[in-house]
Amino acid sequence: MHPSGLSRDIELSLQEKTSIQPHIFIANIREAQTVSRILIAWELGGNYGHLARCLRVALALRDRGHNVAFVVRDPRTAAEILGKHSFVYFQAPHVATPTRLANPPANFSEILIGKGYADQWALLGMTRAWQALFQFFRPDVVLADHAPTALFAAHIMSIPAIPIGIGLAVPMPVSPQPSIRPWEPVPETRLIHADRTVNTCLEAVAAAVGFKGKRVPTLADLYANALLAFFPEFDHHGFRPNGKYIGPIFSFPPPTPLKWHGNRPHRVIAYLRSETRGFTSLMQALRNSESFETIIMVPGLGESNTKQLSAPHLQIFRDTISIEDILPKADVMISQGGVGTMAQTLLKGVPMLLMPHHVEQYLAAQRINELGASIICEPVDRSSEKITALLEALIQTKSYRDNANDFAQAHAGFDLNEPVFATVAALEAKIRRR
Incomplete structure (x- = not known):
């Protein structure tokens, strides 16, 4: 065991993945104004999918001269996926103690209620924390992968934002949000109540932070221009007639020598x-x-x-x-x-x-x-x-x-790079219109 407490192999791996120096980020965000700053936000959900998807977009953006940073739910996953690419990342705001629901969530709004969206103080704290992050990085546009509070804070601050994601992480642009438990008889009144709870909380927090817009966005409003990073056939809610399906953004793990041994039929x-x-x-x-x-x-x-x-x-x-x-x-x-x-x-x-x-x-x-x-x-x-x-x-x-x-x-004509190009184009269009 190495004196640091890490095995020698792990220590070397960490050295390879964390080559970024502390001064680089500060220098980058103070570059000439011609460089666009893009913040990628991941707030909810687990495992590798969110960051693996966003990493390909981030690399394409950086190749085009943009300055990219992340706000992440799980710094450990970020260290694994982003570290070797020298992207800077911050911890995403979150509630310390999630709300315990009496029953499993019945729709997207109830998922958010479990994450603090029925507690005005909790949502206010998260919103102000996102605002502070935005004030520090000064993004020209935000890409939000399962990051509803980031979308809300961006709207409050008039920062362009685009939601992206798969499945239940991209709610329907309707109210009430539909049931995610089709095998159970969920009363519509329950779905309506959940939506109303979330939207009431959004209104209260918007007032608390001094929002001066014409209308506080509802949950459905926040996802109106979402990029759907999957095929229409995979949509958890069924085909969305006006959905912006861009197709899946695949990650590419390093090549591993593999072969079938041929010892079974x-x-x-x-x-x-x-x-x-x-x-x-x-x-x-x-x-x-x-x-x-x-x-x-x-x-x-x-x-x-x-x-x-x-x-x-x-x-x-x-x-x-x-x-x-x-x-x-x-x-x-x-x-x-x-x-x-x-x-x-x-x-x-x-x-x-x-x-x-x-x-x-x-x-x-x-x-x-x-x-x-x-x-x-x-x-x-x-x-x-x-x-x-x-x-x-x-x-x-x-x-x-x-x-x-x-x-x-x-889908024989599907280009693996096209969803990345479509996302980059959507972000750059937002920047041009700002």
Whole structure:
């Protein structure tokens, strides 16, 4: 162990990823006025998707001469993803103690109520903190990925802002916000009450900070010009007639030497986390199978568990790796239902076994089920026997592969860079109109 308390390998990795010097940011934000300052805000949600998506946009913006900084929900994730690219980031304002709801959130407004949007003091504190960040960085435009309070504060300060995101992170431009639990009978009065609670809180905070505009924006107003970074077929709420669908923004992990060993008749790729319900049964099914050769990514899996579960026909990776080269030859992809993974898989014409871990993933998985390109492994039965049977059904039933290929052909002209270009163009248009 190194004297710093870090292993030598980790210390070297950190040195490689944190080469930025403290004075660089101050120098950059004081450059000539011809340089545009763009702040990318991530306030809610977890895992890598938000920053991985925004990183590609940030790199494109920097290549065009813009000064880019981040405000992030999770500094640890930012250190992993942004550090080696020398982007500066700040901690996003948040409530110290989220509001405990009596029932699981029924719509986007209830999600926000759990994050402080029924507590005027909490929302006022977060709004003023965002205002202070904006006053410090002086952005010409804000890109908000699941960052509703950043959008609100930007509106209060007349700073142009564009929401971007996937699924439930981009609410519908309607009121009340629709239910996100379609399998439950949610009274409309509950949805209306949730919207009214959030909008009343926004009005009170706007008055407290001295907003002089004609009308306080509602939650729906804040997302009126959102960029939808996914395919229309994946929309959790169904197709939005006036939605600005730009397509998914994929991240590109570093290349990893991969190859199929060819010691089993069928090839499976999997990407999910160990806390997913049924994970142990899944690993048992894959390890004991004489039919499946598997390459699986399990971010955060412990080293001892990795060694214990690995086998010649079961390659386990503890980080996200590039699967572009091996994906076309896979028979099945196993996923929790992340929109990015599902899009990448269907673009290669590969059917999926989906094991959603939370509501957002379950709603997205239902959309793919409607295409006939997947099977959902329901939480009520995720035994190893059930998982094996579903994998065999996906492989043996030709229609799943055919429907996945139909999707791939329908989007054959999709340019992986186009969503990034569209986002950059939208931000630059906002700057020009300011």
